[in-house]
Amino acid sequence: MNLQSPHLSIEMTRDIFYCKEALPLESGEVLPEFQLSFTTQGQLNAKKDNVIWILHALTGDANPQDWWAGLVGEDKFYDPANYFIICANYLGSCYGSTNPLSNRPETGKPYYYDFPNLTTRDIAASLDRLRIHLGLEKINTVIGGSLGGQVALEWAFSLENRLDNAIIIASNAKASPWIIGFNETQRMAIESDETWGREHHAAGKKGLETARAIGMLSYRHPETFIQSQSETEEKRDNFKISSYLRYQGQKLANRFNALSYWILSKAMDSHDLGRGRGGTSNALACIQCRVLSIGVDTDVLFTCEESRYISRHVAKGTYREIKSVYGHDAFLIEYEQLQYILQSFYLENNQ
Known part of the structure; x- marks a missing residue:
């Protein structure tokens, strides 16, 4: 991947994307408008091929350096001196994006319990609105763990050839009964x-x-x-x-x-990549980008077998495993292993 000049600013920018166009949801409901809080760090290079889009887990926010400090930031693996890094707070979350405490446009009062049900597909669709708003025709990598991995997989399906790499960590193609x-x-x-x-x-x-x-x-x-x-x-x-x-x-x-x-x-419960697409294996086979699926050997929530399933059924899949005592949370802790796995993946694909 082409590197930027080290003299360019790497200060993080916080912003709000206001979407005034209605967002149809899988439930049949519609959000008449919404907003997403997001951060960017670094700059696009000349080829515009250095976009890294990070997707947070259940209670994360739009600043990956808050919760992935060992992987993102100056002199880290995803260094804003080299990459244009984006992270958006999900629709439904309470860190600046439209959520149940936001005011309904029709009434001016909070949604509270009338906020519509969301799926991982809906969240991915809202992120794609932001991508279009930012004028990004191509994303080098989307990466996320847990719920973030679910959303990343959904988005990888819909992005088609606009995405080069999807990195799915401690996640799955369909939410399990567990x-x-x-x-x-x-x-x-x-x-x-x-x-x-x-x-x-x-x-x-x-x-x-x-x-x-x-x-x-x-x-x-x-x-x-x-x-x-x-x-x-x-x-x-x-x-x-x-x-x-x-x-x-x-x-x-x-x-x-x-x-x-x-x-x-x-x-998270709603996640089913194969819904309406002929099942999970068929949907995974339709993903066009390279996919790195990373499991954790002691994860009892998103099992490593589920991660292997993803790598086996996509067209360009790679599986790697983190060895850790920390279970599911290892993807937020085991930075050295993650960095080694990521570095190997990019080198293998000449990035």
Whole structure:
């Protein structure tokens, strides 16, 4: 890939894309207009072939250096001195994009519980509106993990020959009953909050704390907790893991919104690349770009078998595996392994 001059600015730019055109959704509903919060860093090179579009996970935001600091940033693998890096906050999320707390254009009042259901295909369609707005005819790489990987795969299908590489990390082609089950128990926790159903920005906050605690159990492998939360003394109560999960729940509830969590977890459940396309294997075979599917050997949420399935059924697929004790969250932690895998992939394809 052509490198930029090191003298060009690499300051991150934050912006809002306002789309005044209606967005038809898979549910049959329509968003009359929407906005996406996004960041860019670096600049397009002369060939306009250095676009890296990063897709965040469930509760991520548009600044990948907040949550992927080991991979994105100055002197990192995706260095804005070399690439034009874009990351947009998803439709439905509460970090600046249109979400359940946004005002409906028709009424001027928040959507709350009337916000339409979204699918990963809908999210990908909204991102494509932003791509067109930015005048990007070609994307070198879309990359994402977990929900981000699901959205990236959907987008890879619809981008056709406008995309060179899709990197799908700890994700799948269709949401499994296991994932849907975990998400449903989290939504049940939110529903059990007595404030759920009220038209208030903090509705469901305590329930979200419990939901996050449930989620944390699926994001890690049992060995992770054995290593980090085992007791050094004999106890009957007040265990380290208990306070850890409560802390994680409170931490998320203080920065995220239960309504957005509900919408985005439903979007994750909806993921089925093969819906209306003759099944997942047929849909994967239609993807034209090179696909690197990365699994995690200890991931109990998005299993490595699901990642292998993607690589086996796309036309130009490669599978690689992260070895880690951290389970699903390894894609946010194991930077050295990720960098080695990514570097090898690009070298193999002469990028």
